[in-house]
Amino acid sequence: MRIIIINGPNLNLLGKREPGIYGDQSFEQYFKGLQSQYPQVDFDYFQSNIEGELIDRIQKEGFSSDGILLNAAAYTHTSVGIGDAIKAIDAPVIEIHISNTFSREDFRHKSFITPVAKGIIVGFGLDGYRLGVEALLKS
Numbered sequence: 001m002r003i004i005i006i007n008g009p010n011l012n013l014l015g016k017r018e019p020g021i022y023g024d025q026s027f028e029q030y031f032k033g034l035q036s037q038y039p040q041v042d043f044d045y046f047q048s049n050i051e052g053e054l055i056d057r058i059q060k061e062g063f064s065s066d067g068i069l070l071n072a073a074a075y076t077h078t079s080v081g082i083g084d085a086i087k088a089i090d091a092p093v094i095e096i097h098i099s100n101t102f103s104r105e106d107f108r109h110k111s112f113i114t115p116v117a118k119g120i121i122v123g124f125g126l127d128g129y130r131l132g133v134e135a136l137l138k139s
């Protein structure tokens with residue numbers, strides 16, 4: 001099984017960025033642990049701060065991977081283009097958020113991804129990515 005994790009803007013700063021909300025671990029550290037927990041999964045990881053690069057990667061992986069774990073970060077709340085890209089592909093997309101977006105500002109309650117995602121995992125910290133892997137393995 002091939003699973004790609006796609007992270008959006010500012011998630012390259014995990015570990016340094018607002019640790020009270022996002023924790024103190026970098027994604028690279030977390031990703032190494034995830035890979036060793038699931039040796040049977042062929043993982044890939046991509047992060048970009050640029051909306052078009054995220055869309056390009058969703059299109060590229062959307063016909064070759066078995067699933068995408070997508071944390072589009074702030075673009076979740078603004079990007080019609082990312083929502084349309086998810087509609088266009090075959091692979092299931094699971095929307096991930098580290099924080100509970102519904103307990104934060106109102107603008108974080110709107111998602112262009114939720115209506116086109118297979119499911120959402122919100123508010124469980126970085127463990128949300130592992131939960132996403134479990135969901136894809138079971139589907």
Ligand code: DQA
Pocket residue numbers: 009010011071072073074075076096097098099100101108
């Ligand atoms: C986030 C929540 C978004 O609202 C925010 O813009 C992020 C991270 C999360 O993982 O909790 O950058 O997607």
